[in-house]
Amino acid sequence: MSAVSSASQPVPRWLAVPSDPNGLVPAVWPESAVRDEHGVLEIGGVAVTELRERFGTPLYVLDEDAVRQTARRTLDAFRAAAALRGAQARVYYAGKAFLSTEVVRWVTEEGLAVDVCSVGELAVALAAGADPARLGFHGNNKSEAELERAVEAGVGSIVIDSFIELERLAAIVERRGATQAVLVRVNSGVHAETHDFLATAHEDQKFGFTLTDAGAAVARIREVPGLRFVGLHCHIGSQIFGTAGFEESAARVVELHAELLAGGEIPVLNLGGGFGIAYTAADDPTPIEHLATGIADAVARECAVRGIPMPNLAFEPGRAIVGRAGVTLYQVGTTKPVALGDDLTRLYVSVDGGMSDNPRTALYGAQYSARIASRTSDAVPQLSRVVGKHCESGDIVVDHEYLPADIAPGDLLAVPATGAYCFSLSSNYNWMPRPPVVAVRQGSARVIVRGETIDDLLARDAAAPAQGTTGEGNE
Incomplete structure (x- = not known):
């Protein structure tokens, strides 16, 4: 049965400290997910740093x-x-x-x-x-x-x-x-x-x-x-x-x-x-x-x-069919250590998406994994929680994970196994535009679902004045 956490357990029993917090668990990631010689994650032969540059974040990536x-x-x-x-x-x-x-x-x-x-x-x-x-x-x-x-x-x-x-x-x-x-x-x-x-x-x-x-x-x-x-x-x-x-x-x-x-x-x-x-x-x-x-x-x-x-x-x-093929990319915005007592600290890692692009953690208590994707790190594993930028305390993307202790603003974070029920359940909560969906294959990437812009959101507001183009992240 899928891992389930308890609110009374700061560290759930199923969560083990990884020997390498940069490692990719094979069963969770697409087979094409590998790190290049610089430690950058590649999916379908495309570096995630290139995907960020071309399409922005948050970004759904589908192999x-x-x-x-x-x-x-x-x-x-x-x-x-x-x-x-x-x-x-x-x-x-x-x-x-x-x-x-x-x-x-x-x-x-x-x-x-x-x-x-x-x-x-x-x-x-x-x-x-x-x-x-x-x-x-x-x-x-x-x-x-x-x-x-x-x-x-x-x-x-x-x-x-x-x-x-x-x-x-x-x-x-x-x-x-x-x-x-x-x-x-x-x-x-x-x-x-x-x-x-x-x-x-x-x-x-x-x-x-x-x-x-x-x-x-x-x-x-x-x-x-x-x-x-x-x-x-x-x-x-x-x-x-x-x-x-x-x-x-x-x-x-x-x-x-x-x-x-x-x-x-x-x-x-x-x-x-x-x-x-x-x-x-x-x-x-x-x-x-x-x-x-x-x-x-x-x-x-x-x-x-x-x-x-x-x-x-x-x-x-x-x-x-589609779940393992999907990976969501985020950019880290802030980090915040929170003392839990008994010499235990949890690092809150805030990213530029959240429950609007993946509500499953809030809705079902679903558990996910995460890895720094833009580099590797020699830092020790740190108990972490990946959270979104929404005005909700339950805005959690990854409830329990060990990430390198030196994770910092600007790092790319990848959450695997997001091909199913993430885009499908996404919303515009807090007026967040839905991210694009990009397909990767044999070293190339293309948009298969256009991401929304602020103009798209305002266009549905019948009383809003006409807007110019402000969207980014879609080629």
Whole structure:
């Protein structure tokens, strides 16, 4: 399970003093992250000092090859595991982790389908040229307009989340004379070993049908000529290590699947995503090949017990595809030692971003790592906390870390594993413009999402006077 801290522990048990505070933990950083002969961090063959000069900070950096390689590896793993059991597998990239037209192109070129959960995400996927038939549409409160647009676009499948939504969609397909493939989202009752806000299969939450109610939803779908029931969907949470939760959830959902086969064929079982990544040296995520094998074995075993054919499988990883590929760059502004007692001091390192570009620490208590990126240091490791510049005491980027004691204003600081849910959850709190997203590959860098300027922010203020150009950091 991902490292979790306690407010009563100045130094959490999982945090070890590093032998080298300049070292890069391999599982946390993109494979391309290395230091050059001057100690400057390179990502995708590009020095971070060059990135700062060209694009400014804060800056989201995304390693294109890392995204592509992980997408291929994930698809290969699930296809191979399913094939050994006589089934096929489809992998959807969960766009909520991070979505742009470039990323959609990367993952679709590597063979993945795409999962969207709003009309905006659908628009991005379509603008990127994604095949609508290889899109899945999620969400617990899809409006009539969103469902209409999804049917109009020819979205491959819509995941039904409630009886009200079901009737909305039934009316749309009847009016349009269309046929729409749908899945039914169910809550298996399995609790993921993760933060309560990240666990999504327990009963007391907003997503999906209970196992008891799902049968009635499927029966109603089968009554509607324009709706084609293709399978069940279940997602037990996010940032999950190990296969035990997936296996137990699969057992419960396969039981329902077997009961529903009496009413007709069910070609697909979608078991969602939620596969964890390493954010700190204490994290030990399960290799995707082991996950694929364990989950496919569990489904095959449950089907064999019930004497039913194994359905084709579908999965929806997002963080696992893009998370490790991302690194956020900041510039240090101030440092401040704070005595904690018992001869213990924590160094507060303030950077030029914060909870507006990465709210996960404040929102979930997420843990991250950090390293000085513009140089190496021979100074001793110092207990540190990386904080942002927002007017909030909870504005923490990295809660617990050891950084070289001589870290100083002007140093570049890199925070790895920020490819997922950082840009997606970013905000303009304190009127901070969102940073650009830059893709790096084989020694070159380019903007794939333009950063905001103060003028952009003022342009949305209807009462503000027209502004000149004041933005920087986007080529």
